[in-house]
Amino acid sequence: MPTALVTAFLILGAITHGLDRSRPAILEPGRNLPSSHFFSSPQATQSLLATVASGIITITAITISLLLIALRQSAGSMTAQVFDQYIRRWFNLAYFGYFVGLSLFSLVDPCNRRCTV
Secondary structure (H helix, E strand, O other), X not given: OHHHHHHHHHHHHHHHHHHHHHOXXXXXXXXXXXXXXXXXXXXXXXXXXXXXXXXXXXXXXXXXXXXXXXXXXXXXXXXXXXXXXXXXXXXXXXXXXXXXXXXXXXXHOHHHHOOOO
């Protein structure tokens, strides 16, 4: 499950990169709205996306570390099956894959590194 989500985010990153490079005419009105109202400076956009990416990675690392510590403590007092059952639940794997995929998506192409807005 996590691998599928990470792969989906990487494919989404490749698609958005391709759309950003080709600049199809049908997407221009939607592209001009945010660039004219919210992200007028390419450098500010790049800085914002880099900050968001690093924040997501930090939050993910802290969350996973604390969850694994809590699970390891409970597994130590009960059995090792507590940890195994946590890892086997698809919902927990989906969360893990979502955060890792979102982090990679944020880092793959933050506004094409040049921000040609």
